[in-house]
Amino acid sequence: MSKTIQRTLKGFRDFLPADKVSRDHVEGKVVEIFRSFGFQPVETPTLEYAALIMGKYGEEADRLVYTFEDRGGRRVALPYDQTVPTARVLAQYQRELPRYFRRYAIRNVFRAENPQKGRYREFRQCDIDVFGSADPLADAEIVACTYFAFRHVGFEEPRIRLNDRRSLIESLEPFATDAVDVFSIIRSVDKLDKMRRDAVVAELASKGLDETTAQAALERIEAAEPSPELQAILRAVHGLGVPEGAVEFAPMLARGLDYYTGSIFEVYVPGFASGSLAGGGRYDDLIEQLGGPKMPAVGIAFGFDRMVEAAVHFGLTPSGTGAAEVLVTLFDGATAPAALSVARRVREAGIRCEVYPGLDKLGKQFKLADQKGIPVVLIIGPDEAAGETVTVRDMKSGAQESVPLAELTGRIEALRSSPGTT
Amino acid sequence: MSKTIQRTLKGFRDFLPADKVSRDHVEGKVVEIFRSFGFQPVETPTLEYAALIMGKYGEEADRLVYTFEDRGGRRVALPYDQTVPTARVLAQYQRELPRYFRRYAIRNVFRAENPQKGRYREFRQCDIDVFGSADPLADAEIVACTYFAFRHVGFEEPRIRLNDRRSLIESLEPFATDAVDVFSIIRSVDKLDKMRRDAVVAELASKGLDETTAQAALERIEAAEPSPELQAILRAVHGLGVPEGAVEFAPMLARGLDYYTGSIFEVYVPGFASGSLAGGGRYDDLIEQLGGPKMPAVGIAFGFDRMVEAAVHFGLTPSGTGAAEVLVTLFDGATAPAALSVARRVREAGIRCEVYPGLDKLGKQFKLADQKGIPVVLIIGPDEAAGETVTVRDMKSGAQESVPLAELTGRIEALRSSPGTT
Numbered sequence: 001m002s003k004t005i006q007r008t009l010k011g012f013r014d015f016l017p018a019d020k021v022s023r024d025h026v027e028g029k030v031v032e033i034f035r036s037f038g039f040q041p042v043e044t045p046t047l048e049y050a051a052l053i054m055g056k057y058g059e060e061a062d063r064l065v066y067t068f069e070d071r072g073g074r075r076v077a078l079p080y081d082q083t084v085p086t087a088r089v090l091a092q093y094q095r096e097l098p099r100y101f102r103r104y105a106i107r108n109v110f111r112a113e114n115p116q117k118g119r120y121r122e123f124r125q126c127d128i129d130v131f132g133s134a135d136p137l138a139d140a141e142i143v144a145c146t147y148f149a150f151r152h153v154g155f156e157e158p159r160i161r162l163n164d165r166r167s168l169i170e171s172l173e174p175f176a177t178d179a180v181d182v183f184s185i186i187r188s189v190d191k192l193d194k195m196r197r198d199a200v201v202a203e204l205a206s207k208g209l210d211e212t213t214a215q216a217a218l219e220r221i222e223a224a225e226p227s228p229e230l231q232a233i234l235r236a237v238h239g240l241g242v243p244e245g246a247v248e249f250a251p252m253l254a255r256g257l258d259y260y261t262g263s264i265f266e267v268y269v270p271g272f273a274s275g276s277l278a279g280g281g282r283y284d285d286l287i288e289q290l291g292g293p294k295m296p297a298v299g300i301a302f303g304f305d306r307m308v309e310a311a312v313h314f315g316l317t318p319s320g321t322g323a324a325e326v327l328v329t330l331f332d333g334a335t336a337p338a339a340l341s342v343a344r345r346v347r348e349a350g351i352r353c354e355v356y357p358g359l360d361k362l363g364k365q366f367k368l369a370d371q372k373g374i375p376v377v378l379i380i381g382p383d384e385a386a387g388e389t390v391t392v393r394d395m396k397s398g399a400q401e402s403v404p405l406a407e408l409t410g411r412i413e414a415l416r417s418s419p420g421t422t
Numbered sequence: 423m424s425k426t427i428q429r430t431l432k433g434f435r436d437f438l439p440a441d442k443v444s445r446d447h448v449e450g451k452v453v454e455i456f457r458s459f460g461f462q463p464v465e466t467p468t469l470e471y472a473a474l475i476m477g478k479y480g481e482e483a484d485r486l487v488y489t490f491e492d493r494g495g496r497r498v499a500l501p502y503d504q505t506v507p508t509a510r511v512l513a514q515y516q517r518e519l520p521r522y523f524r525r526y527a528i529r530n531v532f533r534a535e536n537p538q539k540g541r542y543r544e545f546r547q548c549d550i551d552v553f554g555s556a557d558p559l560a561d562a563e564i565v566a567c568t569y570f571a572f573r574h575v576g577f578e579e580p581r582i583r584l585n586d587r588r589s590l591i592e593s594l595e596p597f598a599t600d601a602v603d604v605f606s607i608i609r610s611v612d613k614l615d616k617m618r619r620d621a622v623v624a625e626l627a628s629k630g631l632d633e634t635t636a637q638a639a640l641e642r643i644e645a646a647e648p649s650p651e652l653q654a655i656l657r658a659v660h661g662l663g664v665p666e667g668a669v670e671f672a673p674m675l676a677r678g679l680d681y682y683t684g685s686i687f688e689v690y691v692p693g694f695a696s697g698s699l700a701g702g703g704r705y706d707d708l709i710e711q712l713g714g715p716k717m718p719a720v721g722i723a724f725g726f727d728r729m730v731e732a733a734v735h736f737g738l739t740p741s742g743t744g745a746a747e748v749l750v751t752l753f754d755g756a757t758a759p760a761a762l763s764v765a766r767r768v769r770e771a772g773i774r775c776e777v778y779p780g781l782d783k784l785g786k787q788f789k790l791a792d793q794k795g796i797p798v799v800l801i802i803g804p805d806e807a808a809g810e811t812v813t814v815r816d817m818k819s820g821a822q823e824s825v826p827l828a829e830l831t832g833r834i835e836a837l838r839s840s841p842g843t844t
Contacts (some may be wrong), residue, residue, distance in 0.1 A: 006474070006510050006513045006514055006713055006714075007471075007510070007514060008466075008467065008470075008510075008514070009467060009469050009470055009471055009496070009498060010494070010496070012467035012468075012469055012470075013467060014464070014465070014466050014467065014511055014514075014515075015463075015464065015465040015466075016464060016511075016515060016518065016519075017462035017463055017464060017525070020462075020463040020464060020465050021462075021463060023465075024463060035744060035774055036769045036772065036773070036774055036775065037746075037769065037774075037775070037776065038745060038746030038774050038775060038776030038796075039744075040439035040442075040443075040743055040744040040745055041437075041439055041442040041443060041446060041744055042436070042437065042438060042439060042442060043436070043437040043442050043445075044430075044436050044437075045430065045431060045434035045435060045436065045544050046434075046468060046500075046530060046532070046544055047431050047434055047488075047532075047543075047544065048430075048431055048434075049429075049431055052428070063493075066469075066492065066493075068490030068491070069490070070488065070534065071485075071488075071534045072432070072534075074431070074432070076431060078468070088428050088429070088430075089436055089438075091428045092428055092429060092430070092436075093436075093438060096438065097438075098745075098790070098793045098794045099790055099793060100778075100779055100790060102776065103439070108468060110468070110469075112492065112493045112494075121469075122467050122468055122469065130779060133779035133780060135779045135780030135781075137752070137777060137778075137779045137780055138779040138780075141776075141777060141779070148769075235759075236758070236762060239758065239759045239762030239763060239766075240762050240765060240766050240777075241762075241763075241766035241770075291428055292428075321462055322457060322461075322462040322463055323460060323462055323520075324459075324460030330559070336658070336661065337657075337661045340658060340661030340662050340663075341661060341663075343662060344661075344662055344663035347458045347459065347570075348663075350458065351458075352457055352458055352459075352460050353458065353459070353460060354459065354460030354524065354563075355559060355563060355662075356522075356559075357522055357552060357555035357557045357559045357560040357563070358555060358556075358557030358559050358560075359557075368520070368521055368522060371520045371521060372520045374460075
């Protein structure tokens with residue numbers, strides 16, 4: 001066999017149990033809410049024709065796409081996001097999919113970025129989208145579902161900033177010049193929440209907008225009122241149960257991508273510094289531009305990795321590693337059948353349980369429990385096997401007690417819910 | 423934007439909601455049992471250094487690996503199975519992982535096979551393995567966990583065929599010749615469950631083994647008794663709660679891969695024709711051969727796609743598509759707030775619910791429910807909004823009834839559990 005490179009590919013990650021347990025936990029919570037809103041799951045493959053992926057988001061994006069020729073001479077690519085494959089699905093299965101199709105899709109996507117802190121070449125996106133409706137209610141369902149998904153993960157105060165990209169453009173268009181188009185103004189205005197006001201004015205001036213015009217543009221934006229469409233979205237969002245303070249009108253919010261045609265929104269979690277955890281909006285032209293059918297759409301992508309990071313930061317994920325909660329030790333050959341039958345009983349009660357693999361000194365068996373963080377160890381020796389009891393050892397305190405078989409699972413449940421006491 | 427190829431890459435699949443719901447259901451069930459046995463989750467990336475993947479399973483396997491040069495000039499590859507990346511993980515994180523590490527890993531793997539019926543280039547594997555123990559108890563935990571995973575998915579009589587590859591080799595070695603080595607004999611003997619006995623003898627003869635020797639070899643295998651190791655595994659498997667009939671000694675079972683060093687096993691489901699749904703065994707030398715540390719190991723890989731196929735065949739998966747169970751219709755602008763508040767209430771009760779996106783004729787709104795297979799539709803008009811009631815329409819029968827708001831979710835739950843009645 002060939003000499004082996006024993007490390008993870010640069011820019012990629014392994015998830016060992018502690019991380020993986022956290023990720024699965026967050027994903028499970030998010031999916032529960034997606035489902036409760038009637039979003040249906042769709043999964044697209046890990047390879048697509050490169051002609052589908054390339055040329056969709058400009059040259060810069062194309063340079064980040066993983067693409068190669070397969071053994072059959074086809075040019076193929078790993079997905080860069082989920083929107084392009086979804087546009088394909090909408091085109092390809094047009095007749096099978098219902099009107100107002102609402103779907104969630106969770107998968108890893110790939111970008112050959114320069115790996116920096118927190119930037120990986122494979123990362124996970126959770127998308128929800130409603131296709132076919134141009135009504136503000138569709139936007140509101142996306143925003144409300146997002147809010148409740150963050151709440152369900154345990155974030156106490158998710159904040160959603162909301163703007164209307166069309167009215168943003170309309171407001172700023174009068175200030176555009178031949179040298180500085182409206183999108184360039186928008187890109188600077190978008191920095192108002194991160195940069196001082198005069199720095200934004202200076203940036204606009206450096207682009208070629210005179211200071212008076214720049215000031216006027218900012219004043220115009222700061223005085224903006226929510227558009228009628230945004231007002232309808234906000235009303236519906238609150239009607240769906242999102243509290244008043246959780247969604248705020250953010251007149252300077254622009255979001256990077258130029259394909260949004262109406263509402264745009266971003267999710268923040270106060271106390272977690274690294275920017276937005278999810279972002280989306282209405283994109284009524286994009287599906288057709290991507291080769292899909294002509295249909296309005298609104299949706300959001302959760303930056304799953306950053307969301308998990310935030311959840312870990314706030315202690316919202318399980319502290320465990322998914323290891324067993326109970327280790328059944330083996331005393332000797334004669335009592336092994338009784339021990340195995342105890343393991344079966346514990347598992348049937350929904351308690352995670354591992355049997356020590358083989359006969360060994362009891363001390364060594366305890367050591368394994370310690371190493372794996374297994375809080376409860378069961379000992380079934382000759383006395384226990386004969387008397388239908390089990391010796392239960394609390395690994396934290398070292399205390400042991402004899403528990404009748406019939407009371408065993410109840411006792412274990414009590415132990416795991418009050419760690420440190422026996 | 424470039425002209426777009428609007429189809430799925432050859433050999434790859436999209437999973438639309440009905441399929442995806444079935445797959446997620448089966449995976450969820452399997453994971454519950456994996457966890458109850460204390461298996462901890464690990465996830466490895468979708469790209470690895472090609473030097474890790476290539477040259478591990480022979481030239482034929484190498485030809486099936488998706489490999490390419492990335493933009494940084496690195497030779498990379500998509501995983502061909504989960505064992506090789508796992509060997510890397512065991513080497514790389516040796517100090518962080520506990521003794522007797524038991525992990526589950528579920529991911530898609532990639533093989534550039536000629537796509538045939540049921541053969542795809544991207545498919546899903548669910549692996550459980552116990553590392554570090556050579557004790558039959560580890561084998562038994564794998565076998566028992568597998569049995570209960572299949573049971574938990576709903577298969578009534580999963581059957582596990584079990585053999586000891588080492589004793590199979592020892593039994594047949596005396597019949598090997600210079601022309602026909604023991605592995606060649608084993609490959610023919612392995613066909614005894616699919617081919618007639620005389621056809622197997624003929625095949626051995628065509629390989630160069632005289633008929634008397636071939637007959638003697640078969641008789642030797644047919645008369646074989648379980649090795650002491652297999653007997654220990656069988657005892658422990660039954661001790662862990664697997665019924666007597668579910669695991670059978672299969673003296674002619676060989677399994678294809680040459681790296682097994684002890685027990686080998688395969689799972690079948692009676693009444694489902696397409697062969698084994700899972701297979702594994704003990705491979706005490708492989709992890710080291712793959713570049714990992716020297717450690718005994720035993721495990722099994724579930725062919726997830728085939729398992730889902732079998733589950734669908736036996737009607738063990740949900741019939742739905744994950745669409746909402748309840749559609750909240752919109753009557754007019756004045757009653758919309760009441761309707762949204764009903765949607766919120768329904769969702770909070772854990773019932774999947776969709777709000778019709780916008781004002782529309784009621785008939786059109788019903789039509790959407792029909793198209794999506796949503797069984798219950800709620801109507802909140804002025805009378806309902808004023809009287810704190812909801813009109814509940816059973817889409818199957820078309821019957822409508824007025825239900826007080828306080829009784830709504832109970833009524834919906836009754837409706838969804840007894841379809842067709844109101």
